[in-house]
Amino acid sequence: MDFDLSPELEDYRKKVREFALKEFREDIAQKHDLEEKYPDDLRLKALENGIIDFTNPWKTMLGIEEMCRVDPGLGISATVPYFGAEILLLHGSDYLKEKYLSKVAAGQKIMGLGVTEPGGGSDVAGLKTNAKKDGNRYILNGSKMFITNGSIGDFFVTLVRTADPDPPSKRHRGLSVLVVESAFKGFSSSKLKGKLGVRATNTAELIFNNVEIPQENLVGEEGKGFYYVMEFFNISRVFVAAQSLGIAQGALDMATEFLMEQEKNGISVSEELKFKLSEMATRTEAARLLMYKAASYLFNYKPNPTITSMAKGYASETAAFCAETAMEITGMTGLSTKLERFFRDSKIMEIWEGTSEVEKIVISRMILKGDGNE
Amino acid sequence: MNDQVQMLLDNVKQFCEQNIRDIALNIERNRIPDQIFSALREQGFIGANLPSSSGGADLDRASYDAILFQIAEYSPSVAYYVYMNNSIILPLLLKAGKKELAADIISGKERVGLSAGNILEGVGIKTTFQETAIFPSNFMISAGSDGSIALLKGTFEESGRKSLGLRGLGIGIRSFSVEKTEKIGRKEDMEKIFVDSSWEQAAIFLGLSQGAIEKAVEYTKVRKTFNFPLKDYSPVAFRLSELKSDLEMMKFYLFSEDGDREKGLMLKTRAADFSRKATKYALQYHGGYGYLEDFGVEKFYRDSVALNAVMFRTDVDRRILAESIYKSKTGYL
Numbered sequence: 217m218d219f220d221l222s223p224e225l226e227d228y229r230k231k232v233r234e235f236a237l238k239e240f241r242e243d244i245a246q247k248h249d250l251e252e253k254y255p256d257d258l259r260l261k262a263l264e265n266g267i268i269d270f271t272n273p274w275k276t277m278l279g280i281e282e283m284c285r286v287d288p289g290l291g292i293s294a295t296v297p298y299f300g301a302e303i304l305l306l307h308g309s310d311y312l313k314e315k316y317l318s319k320v321a322a323g324q325k326i327m328g329l330g331v332t333e334p335g336g337g338s339d340v341a342g343l344k345t346n347a348k349k350d351g352n353r354y355i356l357n358g359s360k361m362f363i364t365n366g367s368i369g370d371f372f373v374t375l376v377r378t379a380d381p382d383p384p385s386k387r388h389r390g391l392s393v394l395v396v397e398s399a400f401k402g403f404s405s406s407k408l409k410g411k412l413g414v415r416a417t418n419t420a421e422l423i424f425n426n427v428e429i430p431q432e433n434l435v436g437e438e439g440k441g442f443y444y445v446m447e448f449f450n451i452s453r454v455f456v457a458a459q460s461l462g463i464a465q466g467a468l469d470m471a472t473e474f475l476m477e478q479e480k481n482g483i484s485v486s487e488e489l490k491f492k493l494s495e496m497a498t499r500t501e502a503a504r505l506l507m508y509k510a511a512s513y514l515f516n517y518k519p520n521p522t523i524t525s526m527a528k529g530y531a532s533e534t535a536a537f538c539a540e541t542a543m544e545i546t547g548m549t550g551l552s553t554k555l556e557r558f559f560r561d562s563k564i565m566e567i568w569e570g571t572s573e574v575e576k577i578v579i580s581r582m583i584l585k586g587d588g589n590e
Numbered sequence: 591m592n593d594q595v596q597m598l599l600d601n602v603k604q605f606c607e608q609n610i611r612d613i614a615l616n617i618e619r620n621r622i623p624d625q626i627f628s629a630l631r632e633q634g635f636i637g638a639n640l641p642s643s644s645g646g647a648d649l650d651r652a653s654y655d656a657i658l659f660q661i662a663e664y665s666p667s668v669a670y671y672v673y674m675n676n677s678i679i680l681p682l683l684l685k686a687g688k689k690e691l692a693a694d695i696i697s698g699k700e701r702v703g704l705s706a707g708n709i710l711e712g713v714g715i716k717t718t719f720q721e722t723a724i725f726p727s728n729f730m731i732s733a734g735s736d737g738s739i740a741l742l743k744g745t746f747e748e749s750g751r752k753s754l755g756l757r758g759l760g761i762g763i764r765s766f767s768v769e770k771t772e773k774i775g776r777k778e779d780m781e782k783i784f785v786d787s788s789w790e791q792a793a794i795f796l797g798l799s800q801g802a803i804e805k806a807v808e809y810t811k812v813r814k815t816f817n818f819p820l821k822d823y824s825p826v827a828f829r830l831s832e833l834k835s836d837l838e839m840m841k842f843y844l845f846s847e848d849g850d851r852e853k854g855l856m857l858k859t860r861a862a863d864f865s866r867k868a869t870k871y872a873l874q875y876h877g878g879y880g881y882l883e884d885f886g887v888e889k890f891y892r893d894s895v896a897l898n899a900v901m902f903r904t905d906v907d908r909r910i911l912a913e914s915i916y917k918s919k920t921g922y923l
């Protein structure tokens with residue numbers, strides 16, 4: 217067992233860290249947080265500087281971690297224009313890849329993923345948005361909630377109902393994925409303001425009012441949408457673990473710096489606080505190992521949903537734990553530093569792409585099915 | 591809990607329903623508006639705990655805590671404002687013989703803010719509160735570098751940055767141009783006042799926890815996933831019931847115990863930790879909606895951590911409690 221990263225990955229990690237330290241300046245991070253403004257220039261810079269590299273998923277994962285370690289809002293913003301890309305990559309036709317995906321990779325378009333609806337996010341199969349077939353097109357009606365890039369995205373990989381479930385108890389049947397352009401007639405979006413954290417990212421509600429979707433925009437096969445999205449979550453949850461780990465590590469960095477400064481100034485640091493620091497560091501390391509294990513299964517084409525959910529669930533709780541504990545350690549000082557932003561940003565990790573409770577549902581279900589991970 | 595406390599809780603709740611509920615979001619976005627200051631004054635909440643000889647309402651400890659608790663359920667910022675005036679600023683000023691300014695605060699003519707940090711002393715200087723200024727105003731009380739507590743008069747500059755919590759108070763690092771300074775006491779006085787107000791601090795922690803828990807209980811009755819309301823799922827129902835049980839037990843303690851210093855420290859320590867846990871679960875059970883300010887639950891999550899920073903010095907306050915229990919020097923390594 218080798219826990220070291222290859223020299224190539226180590227170099228890449230360093231390169232991303234240098235980029236983030238240079239570009240994610242505190243004044244920039246503060247401005248985007250305060251104004252709830254998406255940093256489009258950083259998206260392009262990250263692309264131009266080879267920071268976004270889809271040729272190697274290990275790089276994507278490590279890059280996300282390093283960027284979020286410096287600033288979660290900006291780090292996620294730089295990496296999220298591609299959110300949902302794997303669905304197109306794995307199941308999209310050549311036409312869709314060429315028309316949509318290649319433009320995202322070239323920095324010309326921004327995409328998003330539309331799964332959650334106002335009525336529910338955890339219960340994916342309970343969605344209500346429907347697309348009725350009409351000749352060689354679908355007519356789409358409904359809405360999607362909390363969609364990242366919702367009011368800046370050019371198109372959305374969207375999960376919709378195209379047929380009644382058969383039998384009705386198997387609600388995950390009859391769902392399909394369509395590519396919906398924001399320029400299509402009948403599409404509208406409204407930006408959600410006043411988020412607790414990750415305020416540099418753009419979030420919106422999407423409304424579909426008789427939107428005509430050409431048949432070619434169906435991704436993969438009709439009725440397979442639920443499986444595609446679940447497969448996608450198995451990939452993206454590793455990346456959310458990386459976001460979480462970045463936050464945990466960043467909070468740990470700040471708490472460490474604070475305590476070192478105290479000691480340097482002759483203020484004795486109690487064991488109580490040192491133990492808190494130890495716990496933060498231990499949990500962060502444990503989360504990192506779980507993430508590496510999940511990634512190692514996934515990137516070697518043997519995805520393991522149990523380990524993936526463990527990695528995402530544990531890393532996200534570690535992010536929230538570390539940010540909160542760092543706030544406790546730094547007290548009043550932390551209130552006026554970027555740590556408070558990390559604290560606000562951290563909470564979303566336990567909510568998006570499967571809440572902590574949903575991860576526990578997945579883990580226990582898989583174990584009780586006898587998946588060999590018990 | 592005696593009848594007087596119960597009656598007061600009911601009355602303050604009604605006050606909050608009428609005056610705070612509908613503008614709670616606005617308080618967070620734009621600081622506490624003038625109408626709230628007037629309403630607090632009219633109700634006699636400012637100075638409520640002070641002797642009538644100082645213009646106060648002479649309320650007993652439990653009754654005063656009932657006010658703080660109930661207001662914190664609606665707006666921790668407003669509750670903290672009442673607390674910082676009644677429990678810190680006014681006692682400090684009265685001890686220093688500054689009766690006129692105290693009277694002006696009670697009548698609403700003047701407002702005073704607090705800063706934890708050392709300031710550079712001297713008239714005509716521009717100083718920055720390196721540690722956070724709470725409720726920046728034309729009068730600020732701050733610690734001096736020589737171990738004194740000083741009252742400063744001057745003007746401060748607004749900052750664009752929002753604080754993590756208690757946003758109604760405009761907390762943050764601020765620059766302050768000093769026109770006048772006056773020593774009004776020693777740091778030890780401030781420390782004693784702070785530690786002696788553990789009951790009040792606990793009341794605020796518990797009030798905001800109640801605000802968050804109640805919201806979560808209501809939400810989980812109506813929000814459905816997988817065809818069942820959230821309350822039907824055992825982890826949700828059990829966790830919220832546990833939180834509610836812990837809260838009720840601490841409330842019982844808050845309103846029925848005597849005002850013993852050590853018991854106050856015990857309750858504050860439990861309540862500070864509890865508020866972080868309660869508000870976190872309350873937000874979590876709201877799912878994505880909990881992440882939006884419109885739903886009014888993320889505020890409690892932020893405020894609990896901000897209040898922990900402002901009112902509960904994790905190392906110091908735990909050591910004070912430990913020393914009170916051991917009756918000797920403890921917990922310093």
Ligand SMILES: Cc1cc2nc3c(=O)[nH]c(=O)nc-3n(C[C@H](O)[C@H](O)[C@H](O)COP(=O)(O)OP(=O)(O)OC[C@H]3O[C@@H](n4cnc5c(N)ncnc54)[C@H](O)[C@@H]3O)c2cc1C
Pocket residue numbers: 299328329330331332335336337338339361362363364365411414419564567568569570571572573574577813814815816820823825826874875876877878879881
């Ligand atoms: C900033 C932000 C960005 C987002 N971006 C996207 C995006 O780009 N695309 C997208 O599709 N979605 C996105 N989401 C939505 C996110 O994935 C959902 O919020 C999340 O899946 C939870 O769904 P919900 O909000 O409807 O909560 P609900 O499903 O209503 O859940 C509420 C609470 O109940 C708990 N719960 C639910 N069922 C159970 C159960 N059986 N047992 C125990 N507990 C349960 C949940 O864990 C949660 O705590 C985003 C959300 C936010 C806040």
